[in-house]
Structure formats: C-alpha cells, structure tokens
Amino acid sequence: MPNVSAFERLPCRPQAKVTVFVEDDPVEMQAHDSAAAAVLAAGLLPSRTTPADESPRAPYCLMGVCFECLVEIDGTPNQQGCMIAVRDGMRIRRQCGARDMHGEGPHGDA
Amino acid sequence: MTQATTSGSRTADVCLVGGGLVGMAIALGLQRHGLKVAVLDEGDIALRASRGNFGLVWVQGKGDTLPEYAQITRRSARLWPDLARRLRETTGIDVQLEQRGGLYLCLTEEELQARTRMLTRMRDAAGGDYPFETLDLAQVRDYFPDIGDEVAGATWCPEDGHLNPLLLLRALTEHFRAQGGVIDNGGRVQDIDRQGEAFRITTPAGVWSCAKLVLAAGLGNRELAPQVGLSAPVFPNRGQVLIAERVHHFLDYPTGHVRQTGEGTVQIGDSKEDVGFDSGTTTDVMAQIAHRAVRLFPLLRDVKMVRAWGALRVMTPDGYPIYEASRECPGAYLVTCHSGVTLGALHEGPLADWIARDETDLPLEVFHAQRFSL
Numbered sequence: 322m323p324n325v326s327a328f329e330r331l332p333c334r335p336q337a338k339v340t341v342f343v344e345d346d347p348v349e350m351q352a353h354d355s356a357a358a359a360v361l362a363a364g365l366l367p368s369r370t371t372p373a374d375e376s377p378r379a380p381y382c383l384m385g386v387c388f389e390c391l392v393e394i395d396g397t398p399n400q401q402g403c404m405i406a407v408r409d410g411m412r413i414r415r416q417c418g419a420r421d422m423h424g425e426g427p428h429g430d431a
Numbered sequence: 432m433t434q435a436t437t438s439g440s441r442t443a444d445v446c447l448v449g450g451g452l453v454g455m456a457i458a459l460g461l462q463r464h465g466l467k468v469a470v471l472d473e474g475d476i477a478l479r480a481s482r483g484n485f486g487l488v489w490v491q492g493k494g495d496t497l498p499e500y501a502q503i504t505r506r507s508a509r510l511w512p513d514l515a516r517r518l519r520e521t522t523g524i525d526v527q528l529e530q531r532g533g534l535y536l537c538l539t540e541e542e543l544q545a546r547t548r549m550l551t552r553m554r555d556a557a558g559g560d561y562p563f564e565t566l567d568l569a570q571v572r573d574y575f576p577d578i579g580d581e582v583a584g585a586t587w588c589p590e591d592g593h594l595n596p597l598l599l600l601r602a603l604t605e606h607f608r609a610q611g612g613v614i615d616n617g618g619r620v621q622d623i624d625r626q627g628e629a630f631r632i633t634t635p636a637g638v639w640s641c642a643k644l645v646l647a648a649g650l651g652n653r654e655l656a657p658q659v660g661l662s663a664p665v666f667p668n669r670g671q672v673l674i675a676e677r678v679h680h681f682l683d684y685p686t687g688h689v690r691q692t693g694e695g696t697v698q699i700g701d702s703k704e705d706v707g708f709d710s711g712t713t714t715d716v717m718a719q720i721a722h723r724a725v726r727l728f729p730l731l732r733d734v735k736m737v738r739a740w741g742a743l744r745v746m747t748p749d750g751y752p753i754y755e756a757s758r759e760c761p762g763a764y765l766v767t768c769h770s771g772v773t774l775g776a777l778h779e780g781p782l783a784d785w786i787a788r789d790e791t792d793l794p795l796e797v798f799h800a801q802r803f804s805l
C-alpha cells in the first residue's frame with residue numbers, strides 16, 4: 322500500500338495479534354480492532370466509492386451510523402467495517418459502487 | 432421577510448396552511464398567477480405524510496368506484512413530465528420522475544383475477560380508454576428476470592411511474608422561495624378569523640392577513656376547516672416502510688410494494704394500519720412487509736435493511752380527495768387528499784388555477800365533503 326497511515330497505536334492492554342488482508346496486503350491488527358480500523362491502518366483510501374456518483378469515501382463515524390465504512394469482507398459486499406471485529410485471515414476489499422446481488426452467496430440467482 | 436409583532440400582521444395575497452406536498456404544489460401554481468403567497472407550517476415534529484411516503488405516481492386502480500377520480504389521476508400523470516422538467520430547469524433538482532409503466536404483483540390467482548375484474552370495470556367506465564394488461568408469471572419474467580416463482584402474475588399499466596418524493600418536496604420549496612414565496616414555520620395555526628374581506632390567521636409567532644386562504648394542512652385540516660365553514664373528516668392511517676441497502680439496478684419498473692430509486696436504494700412498503708396518531712414502527716409488521724418482498728423477489732433475502740419508518744396517511748372515509756371552496760367564507764378553500772405525490776402536478780396546475788381564478792373545468796362537485804354527510 323503506497324499510503325502511509327497517520328494512525329499511531331497508543332500503549333494499552335496488549336491483545337492477541339491477528340493478520341488480516343486489505344486488498345491482499347497483510348496487516349497486523351489486535352483482536353478487538355474493527356475491520357474499519359484495519360482499513361485505516363492499511364491506508365486504503367478510498368475504501369469505497371458511492372453508488373450515486375462514485376465519489377471516494379473512507380470510514381468516518383466508526384460507530385455504525387454513517388455507512389461510509391462499507392467494504393467487502395470475505396467475499397460478502399456492503400459490510401459495515403466499523404461494526405465487525407477483525408478475524409485472523411479476514412480478507413477486506415474496497416466496495417466499489419452498489420452491491421451486485423447476482424452470482425453471490427448461497428441465494429444468488431445467476 | 433418581515434418580523435411579526437404582536438400589533439402588526441404580515442400580509443400576503445394567499446396564505447396556505449400546510450407546507451407538505453399538497454400545500455407546496457398549490458403554492459407554486461398560485462405564484463404562476465403573479466400572486467404573493469405565504470405558506471404557514473409547523474416545525475419538525477409535525478405529522479407529515481410528505482416526508483414518509485412511497486413515491487409512486489400511480490394510475491392503475493385509482494378511482495375504481497369514482498370515474499372522476501380516475502380522470503384527475505390520469506390527468507395529473509400526464510402533467511407530471513412538464514412539472515418535473517420545469518423544476519429541473521429552475522432548481523437543478525432532478526426529482527427522478529420515471530413513467531414507463533408499473534406492475535402490481537399478485538401472489539395468488541384469486542387476487543390477480545379480482546384486480547383484473549376491477550380494472551376491466553374501470554375500462555368499461557372510461558368507454559374503453561383505460562390501458563392495462565394482465566400478465567402471467569412467464570410474462571412478468573420479461574419485465575423482472577428476478578421475480579419469485581410464487582408470484583401468480585401482475586397487472587401492468589403503462590401510465591404508472593414513480594419519483595423521489597423528498598427531492599420533490601425540496602425542489603418545490605426551493606423554487607417557491609426563489610420566486611419570493613415565504614414559508615413561515617412559526618408553529619400550528621390556531622385561529623382563523625374573517626375581518627371584512629380578509630382572513631386573519633393567528634400562529635404562535637404572529638398574525639397573517641390575506642385575501643384568500645387555502646387549507647392544505649393534511650390531518651390538521653380536521654380542526655381548521657370548521658373555522659371557515661368547511662368540514663374535513665380526515666383520519667390517520669399508518670404505513671410502515673422499509674429501506675434496504677443500495678444494490679445494483681435490478682428493477683426497471685416500480686411495483687405496488689417494491690421499487691428501486693435512482694441511486695439503487697430498495698424501498699419496500701407498506702402496511703395499512705388503523706392505530707390513531709402513532710407513527711412508530713413495529714417488529715411484526717416490518718417482518719410481514721419483508722416477508723412479502725422476499726416472496727416477490729427472492730434475491731432480496733440477503734439484502735440488509737438500513738432504515739424503517741412509519742408515516743400517517745391523510746385518509747377520508749372513501750379515500751378520495753376533498754376539493755371545496757367555502758360558501759360561508761368566500762375566499763377559503765380546502766384541499767386534502769391521499770396520493771399527494773401522484774396528484775402533485777394536478778395541484779400545481781389546474782387546481783391552483785381554480786383557486787386563483789375561481790373557475791375550472793375540473794369536476795369538483797363530486798369532491799365536496801358534503802358527500803360524507805348524505
């Protein structure tokens with residue numbers, strides 16, 4: 322990732338380390354971090370583009386309100402990254418535009 | 432804008448009480464006649480159907496027991512493209528009007544047959560001029576490849592459409608203000624008095640004086656109408672609406688219960704509940720609405736809901752509008768309806784012309800409130 326994150330972790334109670342992949346790049350996180358935190362730590366900007374006019378966005382409120390943190394997590398699109406804790410091996414990708422319902426998941430039609 | 436004082440009053444040619452879709456559409460139409468117009472409205476906690484509706488510009492089945500209602504509904508639908516164009520040109524706001532037809536999906540054969548019978552009766556009443564088609568499931572699939580197997584069929588009407596009702600309210604309001612219109616959110620209108628040729632209208636923020644007065648206050652009309660010799664037996668009927676996350680375009684046409692907005696949001700409606708002035712939501716009703724939507728379009732099963740709300744319809748005993756001029760207080764008018772989105776272009780056009788000029792080709796007699804006391 323070319324972007325260098327401006328985030329610095331403050332010393333606090335140590336937690337188990339997990340590795341997640343943000344657009345295939347490994348990022349080391351702590352077990353209670355959110356997927357949105359991983360996106361910010363990795364400097365994935367923008368982390369989504371809007372369905373309305375493709376404008377670039379990134380996690381914002383970090384408390385489940387603004388939906389700016391939508392990403393694809395382990396193949397499932399439109400996930401609210403700030404509301405989901407990281408898991409070891411989690412794969413996070415950019416959400417570009419609206420979710421496509423066809424050909425995804427167990428109920429996909431196509 | 433002049434500040435109200437206790438002694439002085441602000442003046443306008445016409446005051447409208449109610450700044451919802453009905454009031455704002457008429458207010459714009461009155462401005463076309465060069466009139467100085469003021470809209471008196473409440474604040475954000477008011478009951479406001481205009482901010483919670485489904486956005487359909489819907490023709491099929493409207494007026495099944497009243498041909499004049501079917502006529503004005505279709506007239507409004509025909510006037511919509513011109514109003515949407517004018518709003519876009521003057522405000523830059525695209526209200527996302529689409530009128531390429533709509534489908535009413537039926538889950539049972541009986542429901543489909545009943546609708547076909549109703550629309551056939553309407554076609555007979557219109558002397559054959561009432562376009563609709565009954566589609567079986569295979570035909571519905573041509574419109575919606577993602578339709579569920581449980582669907583029996585649909586009725587199709589090429590005159591149906593939809594728009595974004597919030598953008599519409601914003602466009603109406605912006606255009607009204609840009610033309611010098613005043614919206615006074617000073618609170619609930621309490622008293623209306625007649626002083627000579629003028630009306631004196633008292634709000635918590637002051638007094639307005641005007642030559643003509645239009646009551647377009649939705650559910651508030653019930654209390655206001657008797658003050659000017661009219662009657663508005665309107666009552667609330669709740670609809671709960673669900674909003675799903677934005678997804679790729681999968682619906683090219685609106686349906687009676689599911690539609691997709693220009694941005695990809697899925698809007699799912701809606702209940703019809705008699706619960707008084709409670710505009711809340713309930714889990715059981717939301718679950719029923721979601722369940723029906725998934726039967727209609729199974730691919731919605733995995734789609735996330737992001738919002739839900741309840742809003743109160745402004746209903747009359749027969750569901751049809753009240754359009755009436757007061758005989759006791761000349762210059763006072765009552766306009767109230769369900770389907771204020773659909774009828775918006777009629778209100779901005781011929782209905783506002785009637786209020787401005789006191790003459791019209793609209794069949795207004797059938798819409799007088801007297802019909803409820805016969």
Ligand SMILES: Cc1cc2nc3c(=O)[nH]c(=O)nc-3n(C[C@H](O)[C@H](O)[C@H](O)COP(=O)(O)OP(=O)(O)OC[C@H]3O[C@@H](n4cnc5c(N)ncnc54)[C@H](O)[C@@H]3O)c2cc1C
Pocket residue numbers: 448449450451452453454471472473474477478479480481482483484485486487488489618619620621647648649650651652655669670671672701742743744745767768769770771772773774
């Ligand atoms: C769930 C639902 C779905 C709907 N779907 C559709 C649809 O798909 N298509 C369609 O055509 N229609 C639909 N409708 C109906 C449509 O929303 C209404 O017909 C329309 O919004 C009515 O507008 P209005 O301006 O009369 O009322 P409102 O929006 O209720 O506005 C009335 C205004 O008057 C003000 N007011 C009231 N009393 C006073 C007072 N004493 N003093 C000052 N101000 C006062 C209020 O503050 C309010 O702003 C739907 C309605 C609901 C609830």
Ligand code: FES
Pocket residue numbers: 357380381382383384385386387388389390391401402403404
């Ligand atoms: S960052 Fe606002 S909802 Fe996730």
